[in-house]
Amino acid sequence: MSSFRIKGGSALKGEIIPQGAKNEALQIISATLLTAEPVTLHKIPNIRDVNKLIELIGDMGAEVEKLDEESYRITAKEINVEFLESKEYKEKAASLRGSIMILGPLLARYGKAKIPKPGGDKIGRRRLDTHFLGFQALGAKFNYSSKDAFYSIDATDLNGKYIHLDEASVTGTANIIMAAVLSKGTTTLYNAACEPYIQQLCRMLNRMGAKISGLGSNLLHIEGVKQLGGTEHTLLPDMIEVGSFIGLAAMTQSEITIKGAGVEHLGLIPEVFRRLGIQMVIQNDDIIIPAQKHYEIDTFIDGSIMTVADAPWPGFTPDLLSIVLVTAIQAKGTVLVHQKMFESRLFFVDKLIDMGAQIILCDPHRATVIGLDRKQNLRGIKMSSPDIRAGVSLLIAALSAEGESVISNVEQIDRGYQNIDARLKALGANIERLD
Structure with missing residues (x-):
């Protein structure tokens, strides 16, 4: 079984091309x-x-x-x-x-x-x-x-x-x-x-x-x-990778350009991340995410806490709710993440809490994230990847954290993201695969 050893806390920079879907x-x-x-x-x-x-x-x-x-x-x-x-x-x-x-x-x-x-x-x-x-x-x-x-x-x-x-x-x-x-x-x-x-x-x-x-x-x-x-x-570019890279850029305060993102096929994905406060510039089919020290979660018109929930297309894809959840950790504000389709997909939040995140797991389907607004950094820990999307969410958290993290069972991540360690290294990430 393979693991990733990550030394977090460094900003990344460069261009990345999403894989086929x-x-x-x-x-x-x-x-x-x-x-x-x-x-x-x-x-x-x-x-x-x-x-x-x-x-x-x-x-x-x-x-x-x-x-x-x-x-x-x-x-x-x-x-x-x-x-x-x-x-x-x-x-x-x-x-x-x-x-x-x-x-x-x-x-x-x-x-x-x-x-x-x-x-x-x-x-x-x-x-x-x-x-x-x-x-x-x-x-x-x-x-x-x-x-x-x-x-x-x-x-x-x-x-x-x-x-x-x-x-x-x-x-x-x-x-x-x-x-x-x-x-x-x-x-x-x-x-x-x-x-x-x-x-x-x-x-x-x-x-x-x-x-x-x-x-x-x-x-x-x-x-x-x-x-x-x-x-x-x-094949189209993988919209889940595109959303993952947007969250990665925000959490690590990085300037990343996603080349050939298939923008016309992304549906609500850019808008949901914008409502988390993440800036992005769309040029032709590329998405440019500038380095942001702070990003603030929007509220509903009546001032109530924003909810991000999954729904069948053209609603928001359930595969990105884990990424939304981890991205909100360092935002200013609060968001309720409602995973309607799968009852066990939010259980990985215990590892994020161990890293210092402020998350309340309400039930198997809902979690409330209270953003840290960079006032406290996450800390590196040892953890295991339970599924593809949770694994990448933990990877994003580790890259943003202080100190060293080790993520085991990364075969789960490999099921959905090609050569992710090499591609992140090209952006400047300190990540090593341990076999």
Whole structure:
């Protein structure tokens, strides 16, 4: 297990380029299973979860060519569906939550699939009902074996249906779209997630020959086609990395330029950080965050304490609430952070409190941050990364703190942020990876 040793308290400076979007990559890579023709992908992030998924579809028989550091050509001409019965598949798929995304393509193209209960972050209950109910509405039949924790799915006769999703799940929406594009008839998907990553997936599938309309809305119409062809696709910049770098700049009083931030696809992210008092200048597609000694949290119009809560797109993404929370530690003022979707995602605040932060954990979903306004520095401690986003939040706190911090279990951070230690070193961070 690897660790980061960080000596904090130094301002950083320079330019940083966000990686390709992790959450888009997991969908796009899975979508290559829908066609026998080559699909070329660019801006693929070099992170654990993405690399595991690429390895998994290679094991299934897809031809995977790495063209350069960020580009792949994947040709799923012949997939060995029998591999899904193997012990190797069960172990690999169970360790990767993103493995759920291969179900839709396999059901659409081969009429059957198997999946073990997937792994992932320990951030609370993350149900799969939206995926499965959508597949069942299209005609799939499920069998769950509690003995080996395997779901077996028969989808030999998928037909388009009107489906009203029980929640606007991003991965659930993507999976159902991928199953529906090769189904008979027309599927209407209401209460669909409409994140930029879903829009990207739909654009890619349309270039492959799919007939999807309603992009950008929560009402999608999918007219099934008989087969799809190859295409070329470039991923968006990762909005979670962009938000993380904004928080990093504020906490460490650094001047950082985020190059190619994909500004038009960021939604509320810049505005939420502005309401924390963080200044930023947008030039074309770059975001410049000047060094700030002080930043003050806004209040609501009636003077009440500001609340930052997550919501389905175009609301604020839940993946950045941990970053908002840690960024508020050194602000002037108070903010209530309300994590509605995952009940265990705020439990890492005990480590921030040990570092000197003033945070009240109200319940599993809410935390109140009383900003220190630089009157007291955080202090370095030893801690462990519980999940991807909390891990980076702890890393930001450590870089702003006095003294030395050690963060263990950084494999969690590596699952979502590529070469983060090297990239931070290039900005002047004092960080060392210990294996």
